[in-house]
Each structure stands twice: as C-alpha cells, then as structure tokens.
Amino acid sequence: MNAPNSFRNQPDERGHFGQFGGRYVAETLMPLILELDREYRAAKQDPAFAAEFDDLLEHYVGRPSPLYYAPRLTEALREGAPAGKGAQIWFKRDELNHTGAHKINNCVGQILLAIRMGKTRIIAETGAGQHGVATATVAARFGLPCVIYMGARDVERQSPNVFRMKLLGAQVIPVESGARTLKDAMNEALRDWVANVHDTFYIIGTAAGPHPYPELVRDFQSVIGREAREQMLKRTGRLPDVLVAAIGGGSNAIGLFHPFLDDAEVKMLGVEAAGHGLDLQHAASLAGGAPGVLHGNKTYLLQDEDGQIAEAHSISAGLDYPGIGPEHAWLRDVGRVEYTSVTDVEALDAFQLLCRTEGIIPALEPAHAIAAVAKLAPTMDRDAIILANLCGRGDKDIFTVAEALGAQL
C-alpha cells in the first residue's frame, strides 16, 4: 500500500479511515450522530470551547502529567540484555490524573459537547470502571444525572470502582447479557440511547463507535501525545525512538501516537491483550480478528465465520473487548504502527516488576504495555528511548491481582 502524505488527516468527512470506521447505527440515532458531528466541527472552531477544555484539564484533571524517566526499571531490564543493549524507559504518567487514568481527558471534552448540545442526561459504558468513574466524575462536576452500564462480571471484578461511581452520584446498571463484560455494556448503553435520544448524551469511553466518536475521542486524548512530544524534546532534545501503549479500544494509544504519526523516525507499538494465549481465549482483535461491523464502526473484530462476535478474555477488564478503534485498524493495514500482544501472565509479571522497581502500581491495562517494553528494551541500544503510556494506576486492580497471585486480602 502507498504511504499517504500525512497519517494525521484521517478520517474523511464520512468518518472513514480507509475501509474502516463509518456510521453503522440504527436509523433512530442517525440524526443525532449527524448533529453531534456538526456540533463537534463548530466546537473545534470555537476558541471558548478550547479554552474551557484546557482550563479544566489544567485545574481539574491536573495536567500536564509528568514525563518520567524510570531508572531502576531501565537498569533491571539491562541486566538480562546483551552488552550495550537496554534502552532507556520513560513513562507518560497519565495515571496521576484526577480519577487515576487517561479516561478523564476524553470525558471532560465530551461533557462540554453535551452541554453545548443542550443534553441533560449522561450515559456511558464501562469495562474496568475507569471510564465509568471518569464519566460519573464529570457528570457530578457539571450537575447532570448519569447512568453507567457495566457488565455484571466487571461489576464483580472491579468493585472499588463501582462504589466510586455510586459515591459520585451515578446509577450503575449491571448488564447480565452475553459474557457480561464491556461489549454487553456497550450494547445496553446503545439500547438506552435509542430510547432517549431527545435528552441523552452518550459519552463513549474509547476511540471507537460511530463517527465522529473515534475522531473526537482521539482529539481529546491527543493532549497526551502533544504534551509528551514537547516534554521529551525539552528534556532530551530529541524524539523517542519507540512509543508503546496498551490497546483496549485504543484511546490512550491513539492519544499518545497521533501527534507523532508524521515523525517518521518514531516507531510505534500497540499492545493488545493475549489473555490466556492467542490460541486460546484472548482480546487481540488485530492478531486474531477479521474486519467486520459492530457498535457503529467497521474494524477488526473477534468473530466466527458467520460473523457472530466472539467473547474476548483478558485479566484486564479495560482490554476485554473483541474489537478495536477503526483508526488502529487503518494504521495497522497501512503499516505505520506495529501491533503485538501480551498474555495475562506476562502482564501480571510486568505489573509486579514496575511496583518493585519504580514504586508505581500500574493498572493492569498499562501493565500490558510494560510487558511489551520489557521484551523490547533489551533488543535496543542503550541510548535509545522507549516512551510508554502509563495510562492508569492500579488501585482498582489490587483484588484481581491478589486473586491471580493466590494472596488472601
């Protein structure tokens, strides 16, 4: 495939990233989706919108997040590396954001859009609960009622976040259909939305769904990459050699990657969840899926030969989804970004490694990115720089990790 002039001017006006993306929704939703698109274009042109977004990110979320060189992790990985090898490892610390993950960046942007459109009720789906918490947070901040759909299985494995959402005034509805995880929560949120289009704004939590969601979520999350690029240039005088980020739907990854996409010297690695292994149950839609249509967009999906969607599995509730945002599907097909996958066991090891070497408890989602970093760093020269997105903190995961490690709490 011919490389385009820029990798940064997707999607087209119909929301297509090459063959991916689009607006595959029920007719009831179409007028609202079109209105959202118009409203988003207008907001993009409006300096007052940008000013309010920036102000909230600075004073409410706590941005910019630090760029951190991880000396002991770097050294630990050099120990097993060949002579002269072992890249420097840096983290973009979005786990320090208010509510503990990158999800809040997007929620701030979307709630401002909701208010602009005169919507008075907020709904969202959540997997790990981080997006649910971030949505409940901005809903409380702006005084709007909020309903969060969460798979019943995720309600069980992410109970601290369920309680957080309730404290923030949200109603949490456990979804009992399917595998009772993120995909099913998204179905139920869409069902709510079609029945309440007149007053309800759906804050989608990742860079997926019908156009313009993949684009606007990316734009709101791109603050991660813009800051990181500037910080890295200021601190080291150069750009990183490789960016690494975990992929559920792909919002933290595209947020980090997008501002660097036209820096040809910067390589990028997206890390999917290989669950029990790629030959067993997993959540790696690029590695094990095929193009298809689900939840408003065309993208790679885990599915059978008849187009029935497969149940994903990952120890990380935030990665436990059988699809991926359409821009990643495109970036993989044009070859700009490389994608790999990491198993539950590898992620658990990386989780513990970061705890012990850097005094940082990561979420299980970025633990996947760290596991990929641990494989990659020993193959690169010592003066090379890897920048990974530490997109969430692990407080929410301690029960899951304890169980996986056989510890009694």
Place this chain on the structure above:
Amino acid sequence: MTRISTAFAKPHPALVCFVTAGDGPTAAILDVLVAGGADVIELGMPFTDPMADGPAIQAANLRSLGAGTTTADIFALATGFRARHPATPLVLMGYANPMVRRGAEWFAAHCAAAGVDGVICVDIPPEEDDALGPALRAKGIAPIRLATPTSDAARLPTILDGSAGFVYYVSVAGITGKQQAAQGSIDEAVARLKAATDLPVAVGFGVRTPEQAAAIARVADGVVVGSAIVELVGEHGDSAPGKVREYVSALANAVHSARKVPA
C-alpha cells in the same frame, strides 16, 4: 410486480410477521404464519449483539445461536420456505456483520438463490449504503429501509432515496418489544411518509393486540408484529406452531378487515 408489491396490492392492509430463524421449529412456524394469514414474512437473522432489540428478541437470538444456527441454516430455511410458498414475500432482517461477513456480493447472491425478496439491515443507514445496498440491487433484492420518529422532513429524502420494497416505520424511538406509540403520532407519521413516497408503509415496534394492529391498519399499508410472536415461540418451544397460528389468525382478521365499514 414483485412478490412484495403484489402482497401490498391486495385489497386489504398487509400483516407482516417477524420470527427469529433457528429459534424453535422455524419451518413449521413459517408455515403457520402463512396459514394464519401473514402477507409478508420477516425472518430474523440471529446475532450475538442485537443492539436494537429488547429482551424478547435478544433472548430469541441467544436461543437460536445456542442451538447452533448458522448462516447456511438460515438460507436453507429460506430455500425451503420459497419451495413451499411460491407467492409469499420473504424478507431477511438483522444486523450488518453476519450479512457482510463473506462479502456483500456473496450474501446478495445467496439471498437471490434462496428466493429472498428483501433485506432489512438495522445498522446500515443510508450513509453506509455502499456496504450492502449495491450488491442487493444488482441481484434484484429490495433494500428495505427504516424510518423512525427521529426522521424529520430533512432526513426523509435521504432514507427514501435507494429504498425499495416497502418503508418500515419504526413507531417508537427505542428498542423492539417495548411500549407502543400513541396512535395519533402513528397517523401523523404515516401521512407524512405517504406524502413523500409511493412505496407501501408498514408500521411496527410494540404492536401486540389485534385491536392495536387494526388501528394501525386503518392508516398504514401494513402492520409488523414481532416480539409478541417471538415470545410465544420462547414460551412454547416445539409446541409453538399451534399457538402462533391461533394468534396470527386473530391478528390477520383484525388487520385484513380494519378498513371495512361495519355492516
């Protein structure tokens, strides 16, 4: 005249009945729908993620998939139906992914070979027509579009352009099987649609009783009943055909005689 236009040209309004393929004894159920008086059949293609459906049709989808229903099984059901009922229009209804999985051309060719007359795809709006519409039209299969309470005057031409067969008016903004729309809003919407298109207009979502069906049939060209039939199948399983037949006969009587002036 196509089978669909013939069905809507009868001297009475049409009863359109929906069932989920592979849930219960589908072939026998299809036969009793026709015997009971259904004028058009919608055969639902089960999908793991029926985002526009309420609990009844969701459960039917899961039962069908749980029983192992494949796309090949659905086409076999359609082929058998066409052999037994040469005149009754058969429409496949479902979600995009199972339809486009092997390519739109593959799907359209199999529809044509099985004697399918039209396709309703819930999550392919006119904006994404390329994904399936051209392939269907090339095989003479009608892409049947949905209009909804959110389809305002500005939106209608987009929906109607490229529609064929009939227009399915979804009378409530919401999922299948829930509340019924106020009759006044249906009357108004049907009038608006009929002013904008020559295609027949069928109204569905939330229709349960013969009385509701008759009230709609007074203004619309057709009435669609789905969840109520699917619930009977769910409740009665293998013995559903008798119950379905009884229910559909009552609906058909009400719909077919809706416009007759009482003697």
